[in-house]
Amino acid sequence: MASEQKHTGGSLLFSVLQEHGVKHVFGYPGGAIMPIYDALYDSEVEHFLCRHEQGAAFSAVGYARASGKVGVCLATSGPGATNLITGLADALADSIPVVAITGQVPTGAMGSDAFQEIDVFGLSLACTKHSFQVTDINDLARVLHKAFAIALEGRQGPVLVDIPKDIQLAEITTTLEDVSKLRNKVKLPPVDVGHAISLLSHAKKPVLYVGGGVGMANAVDELRTFAKTTNLPSVSTLKGLGAIDPEDENYLGMLGMHGTKAANLAVQECDLLIAVGARFDDRVTGKLDEFAPNAKIIHFDIDTAEINKRRFADAAILGDLKVNLPALAIPLAIDDWLASCQDSKITNAWRYDHPGENIYAPAVLNEISQKMPKNTCVTTDVGQHQMWAAQHMLFNDPTNFLSSGGMGTMGFGLPAAIGAQVSRPTDCVIAVTGDGSFMMNVQELSTIKRFQLPVKILLIDNAKLGMVRQWQDLFFNGRLSETDLSDNPDFIMLATAFDIKAKEITKKSEVSEAVAEMLDHNGPYLLKIKIDAQDNVWPLVPPNTANDKMMESI
């Protein structure tokens, strides 16, 4: 039986974190969180000092996504807290379990416009799953336990706990709660699969539409068994990549704005779409009224609010995918449809025979994908390189591809890779980035240096904000507004300044050797590849257009 112990608020925080199995946290100290950092000094929890609170938040997100554990980040009040906000919004959009701890000015000073005071509790309402402000030391442990439970239960998400400085300093004698007794309290109505089975068994052209919820539910095995039993052709969202075995002959690739032609055509033609942990996001559906126009919908989800939100579900299966997917796993007689999908996949397969001497980013990414160790974790930033990575790299698990999906946050990739590397120290971690995104959290090179994290950085450099430039060319009459980055710093010198080995290549003939050198290097490494500034991401479904009307070239 646990005995009573004397704590300060700060030391109680770390005791509760340890109760929840937290070994690593990411953060940045400051005035209103000093008692917590003082308690950290005596704690067994390992702290990773990031060089910006946004970096700490994204590292916590990367840690959570790569490991399946809760990511934890710390920041002080005021600007420290506001710097966390983008990371929390990112975690909310992608349903990532993060607990963020912010220091706050003392309770007596709250509401007085004190130095470094901001109402982060108020700010948190729109960018967290839930939030707390602790104003009584007697509530602290209970609130922290609840924060972890909320972050993990049902549809996962970020939770913020704001702790005023006097609460961090306050003393309490308490017994820690047995966290094994904390249970998932999500209540859902009983599932009736009868109608869904009827829809499934009568479908002639069904397609399985896989989203990020599969990985979040830890239901990859159940999904693959379901796909194998039903023999359904499958497509994936950006966040669902890795859930379906990419070598599965019935897997057609990513759907949506930059999806494969085979995936989009199959979805547009299907008569039944089985959505699993997916939410009919606008980047997936294109013009919603014309998305899968002939299809009835079976929608599996843990979140009631996603049902009928963007598309009416003929059958809704609410609850745990690990339980519900096996209930619908029945063999289907759809051989003609499968053959048609497989033909389309072969006909529309990617080609890497790009003419000329310039480096072709899709080919480089495909080569890295083939050569990287099996359990490599790839993070991306946001833009053209992100879509090329999603299109041309293969992932065998959702925890091996971390990309900012819902929020689309530039600056995500590098700190997320740091978090992933901390959570999986023996696995290869590669941050695929662009020259625009890289500069958004470039200060985190210092975190890599400090902890000697062997993160590999593939910097795809076109001296442009490439995706915005592409859209300006295609949809804004070529009026290139503020997308030129030709005054970028010397990235090789920059990396070298952080003791990170770096190399630049400019020709296709240099790719194989450089990729091998990067992957073989023991420590951190930056490989910059120079690509043609006019290279575009294809296919592209123009805005407010049906997915079968994709552009494939200019």
Place this chain on the structure above:
Amino acid sequence: MNQYQLNIKADDKQVVLERILQVARYRGFLISGITASVNTGTNIGVIELMVRSERSIDLLVDQINKLIDIKEVTVDNSASQECSA
């Protein structure tokens, strides 16, 4: 534009009213009236929220139901109506 009345029961916790109002605004519902009271014995708050929108009220009901401190959300059909505003 339709007008709806939601009857909401919630735990009397920090900023629960702000959370409900933020969700209503963000999801595209104009607030045309609100009353709120708390039973100090049970610490349960009762909120009557009048909202207007062209969107389905189910969207708002589902999103308010997701808030952690919410116990129940119902639409009072007798007080809801289609209006031309």
